[in-house]
Amino acid sequence: MPQSNTCVKTAEGQVAMATIPYPDQPGPGQAIIRTTLSTICGSDIHVVDDLPVPAGVPMGHEAVGVVEAVGAGVTAFKPGDRVISSCLLCCGTCGNCSEGQHSVCSSFNSPGNLLFGAQGEFFLVSGAQTTMAKIPDNLEDEQVLFASDIMSTxxxxxxxxxxxxxxxxxxxxxxxxxxxxxxxxxxxxxxxxxxxxxxxxxxxxxxxxxxxxxxxxxxxxxxxxxxxxxxxxxxxxxxxxxxxxxxxxxxxxxxxxxxxxxxxxxxxxxxxxxxxxxxxxxxxxxTLCPIGTERLRRLMGMISGGKVDLRPLLTHSMKISETPAAYDMFRKRDGGVLKIALRP
Ligand SMILES: [Zn+2]
Ligand SMILES: [Zn+2]
Structure with missing residues (x-):
């Protein structure tokens, strides 16, 4: 199995880098993404410190990247596409999704429907067909990153x-x-x-x-x-x-x-x-962060149209392999930190 160097929760209040496996071939509805830009969110701190999330889960839910492979049923994306994933997963067909309430999709338990593992070299997106969106060619990773979570919220x-x-x-x-x-x-x-x-x-x-x-x-x-x-x-x-x-x-x-x-x-x-x-x-x-392909498309439309530019929020830049140190900096709000760009 291929491996990814990914930040994982190791105990309450603690994270560390670990080598974790991911499937060669994603399962039905899944996509494997090679991360090009990730970051740390305030809710990551809650996941590590306060929420009943078990040790061992891979961290991170706000990222953009390139599709490595897609599973059966994922027809909207192909290897090589630049994509953004919403921070929560959705299936597009359950009762809540059918009502347009994609953020409370009931089809996943990852735990909850939070995306996990985006602070790694590679991550797996379930419900990829409705959770992800292609990034328009005229937009950089840094421009769209926050559409996955904090901009939408x-x-x-x-x-x-x-x-x-x-x-x-x-x-x-x-x-x-x-x-x-x-x-x-x-x-x-x-x-x-x-x-x-x-x-x-x-x-x-x-x-x-x-x-x-x-x-x-x-x-x-x-x-x-x-x-x-x-x-x-x-x-x-x-x-x-x-x-x-x-x-x-x-x-x-x-x-x-x-x-x-x-x-x-x-x-x-x-x-x-x-x-x-x-x-x-x-x-x-x-409000829980609105998600899904259509939400991402609308938010990227506002960015593309010059209505909003959130790039100044990326105050710091580190490597994905330095994610645990980035958590310390983010937690202490050192040096005027707002958001830390994590790159391969
Ligand atoms: Zn978040
Ligand atoms: Zn659903």
């Missing part, structure tokens, strides 16, 4: 809040997903965009991604209320996964507005809905 935080042209949007926390929500708010027609962030590099990046104003977390509620004439914002996005940012997002969503939660509350078994004052006549939406 960040944009969906705005889309699921049913943005209207000119809406005011506050985005709490400008980590990678929050920055994508900020970029999504601009691309999708927000009027005023207020970013909440304390780290200077992230404040600067928020402006670059489209924030009109950046406020410090400690004064966010008061500043946002003042900036909106005490009305509150139409859409308040929570992109950190902490109780306090969730409460603050609730506090600044106007009457009739929407709280859109995309943070992963991995360490918190309970999330309290604040009722001080009142929490009436708001909508609360949560």
């Amino acid at each position: 960040g944009f969906a935080a705005i889309e699921r809040a049913e943005i209207k042209a000119g809406d005011s949007v506050a985005v709490f926390a400008q980590g990678p997903v929050g920055l994508c929500a900020t970029a999504g708010a601009r691309a999708l027609g927000a009027g005023l965009i207020i970013a909440v962030e304390s780290i200077p590099e992230r404040q600067a990046m928020a402006k670059r991604m489209g924030a009109d104003i950046v406020v410090e977390p400690g004064e966010a509620v008061a500043r946002i209320m003042a900036l909106t004439g005490n009305r509150g914002v139409d859409i308040a996005v929570e992109a950190l996964g902490h109780q306090v940012t969730f409460e603050n997002a609730c506090a600044v969503a106007r009457l009739g507005g929407t709280v859109s939660s995309v943070g992963v509350y991995g360490r918190f078994p309970v999330l309290n809905l604040p009722t001080s004052g009142s929490f009436i006549h708001r909508k609360l939406v949560t």
Whole structure:
């Protein structure tokens, strides 16, 4: 069997490089991809630290590459195609997929339907026919990489809040997903965009991604209320996964507005809905990254059309073989790190 040098979870809180086998010939519906660009996501940290995922699983779910081989039934792709895979797998035919809810496809247990193994030289994609998309020739790997996960998630935080042209949007926390929500708010027609962030590099990046104003977390509620004439914002996005940012997002969503939660509350078994004052006549939406061929095609269309450029988020570059060290850097947020490009 061929082998791949891949980052694997070795114990709770730990990863290491390991040589793992992958099939010569992929099974029905599967494709083997040779990685050309990968990265680490905040949810990788949850998989390693907090989630009940067993040791031994190969890590990584955000990557682009070249098709090495396809299994039976995979007719949309052939060896040599440049492709991007969504971070979650979908079959295209189960009940949830038939309803257009591909991110909650019920056909895989990898565990869950998360893609695993993209932080390796090669990775296997199940449901390849509907999970992957070809990358247009005019787009570089670096331009499209985030369509697999954080761009789709960040944009969906705005889309699921049913943005209207000119809406005011506050985005709490400008980590990678929050920055994508900020970029999504601009691309999708927000009027005023207020970013909440304390780290200077992230404040600067928020402006670059489209924030009109950046406020410090400690004064966010008061500043946002003042900036909106005490009305509150139409859409308040929570992109950190902490109780306090969730409460603050609730506090600044106007009457009739929407709280859109995309943070992963991995360490918190309970999330309290604040009722001080009142929490009436708001909508609360949560979102799992929208996925699949058609979603990828639309997002790459926005990139190709020059509506969004997320390449500045790739602040660092390392080799795939250095992925465990990259986890340390990503975890500690060393040196203004946002996203680390991992290359063969
Ligand atoms: Zn992710
Ligand atoms: Zn499905």
